[in-house]
Amino acid sequence: MDNIILSVRRLVTEFKTSEGKVIAVNDVSFDVEKGKVLGIVGESGCGKSVTSLSIMRLVPKPNGIISNGQIIFDNKDLLKLDDKDIRSIRGNEISMIFQEPMTALNPVFTVGFQISEALELHTGLKGENVRKKCIELLEIVKIPRAKKVIDEYPHQLSGGMRQRVMIAMAISCNPKLLIADEPTTALDVTIQAQILDLMKNLIDELDMSIIFITHDLGVISEMADMVVVMYAGKIVEEASVEKIFENPLHFYTKGLMNSRPSLLKKGDKLQCIQGMIPSPFNMPKGCAFEPRCNYSIDKCKVEMPDLLECEKGHKVRCWVAHQKVGDNHER
């Protein structure tokens, strides 16, 4: 298909630890459409960040191994490229913004130096032109007094400004795909609103696709077109943002939605998901969410359900939801 920029197929990423093997990402498949925002939601440890690191081929070696799957970007399988080829894509055609703008920037180099590094490498611009382009980028991300900030060090900037610098760096080579891993989690709400607003404008202006990773459903509802919900390394639900919010099918998604106090009036009882995510060393045999699910049936304990389409464009991994649609999806 032409309108798909990135296609992840059956991705498995594992980590070797002293206590044994941990499968952080387990058979994950999804597509990112051109000019659209894919939101990945999940709690800590569900594999959302490892998925993004796998796409960038940045899984820490030698303990992390991508053991299966394909990541097709621009008709190329990123997992088959050698280090030199992946370097020409990373930061150029696919770039990334991280959660902590404090630690993602190098404290001993100026902002300008850090932005120009990728520019010089990928675009071949030199000297004055690089500097001009840097100032232009800082102005695109709406940094006031860009001409001065370019010679400042990260510690002289506030959290919001640093995240803007990170974005400037990420868009410097006009990437086709931007991976944003919890870009606003460390920021205050008013600054978060500024950054989200900026990112929305950039999508329109630069015609890029975004993978937006977060645990904040509110942010997802603002930003995403398609949503993937992850739990314990697997995708449990996948649909458009409207469907996910208006008609969540998986009990985990429902639980997440209901545990937000934003929809409650004062005095309403708070709904919670009981229990905790299972330990990666001791995964349940059947559905990973079964121990916390109030609606589980016998089948849930013994067999992991597949991710099946229950309504058009709405996939879910749950025996109960499958049963409701009838037996047409039995394989």
Add this chain to the structure above:
Amino acid sequence: MKDNLLEVNNLKKYFPVLKGVFQKKVGDIKAVDNISFSIKRGEIFGLVGESGCGKSTTGRTILNLIAPTGGSVVFEGKTIFDVENNYEISDEEMRKLRKDMQIVFQDPFASLDPRMNVGDIISEGMLKHKIYNKRDAINKTKELLEMCGLTASNIKKYPHEFSGGQRQRIGIARSIALNPKFIVGDEPIAALDVSIQSQILSLLQKLIEELNLTFLFISHDLNVVRYFCDQIAVMYLGSFVEVGTSEQLFDNPIHPYTQALLSAVPASMPSEIKKRILLEGDVPSPANPPEGCKFHTRCPYTKEICTEKVPELKSVDGGNLVSCHLYS
């Protein structure tokens, strides 16, 4: 009318800025700058604001965990300190009062001693205050663990054996061990996952009801505060800009900062996305706050008077207390 459990008057906390070899004082960071409020018995008072606005410092100064620069705090009719009148409660008395005032911290990984087991952590206070002997303290600890949703058999385990949510439950069990009347929750759920947040929040709700607690809830999460608190104060650079009941404040925010803050909260449903008020720039440094109204550098409605005079916190139409020249 319920009586006031806690009264805070003109509280100030300045941190000195030191410079040079002789550590000469060159200025002050006004972390908390002249705030007054009272909390009624059984009430949940919410303190919201962005990072660095002084909400945690307020909580700690009230508990006399850090020395105040000015103002007074009265707890149950007993003055804890009154800087202007040179009064401070004796150490002996303060120790007695500590039983009644407890705190739950934000980071459940840093607030539990890794070398103490859960039983020791929770029962330490009971033994120090000689409320129970050793055997009763153990029984009480087990009871507390069960109350907070853990099993009593966990008593011999160490903090590293627990997840974040469980550790926060231990922290809460510790805070209620002495049957306190008043608890400060300093962002008690900020470090936790979404599904765990709601678990801890409903635990707090249950305990507040059962134990008849009065609670000062410090948070930056506006949705949680709206749902959880009775009274809410919005802080900006060490001062209150608006105080009101949860309903008043969220249905009818008056101060331009409150309005911007509320509109910055992401929509809960895609269908509810609305036009927002975007604030320009960042919060100014508290070491060098703007003259007059501290918000005037980012306020869309700044008038001349805002740059000159600090607005008073006054009631607008009998509702919220607001500190803004637009309404005076």
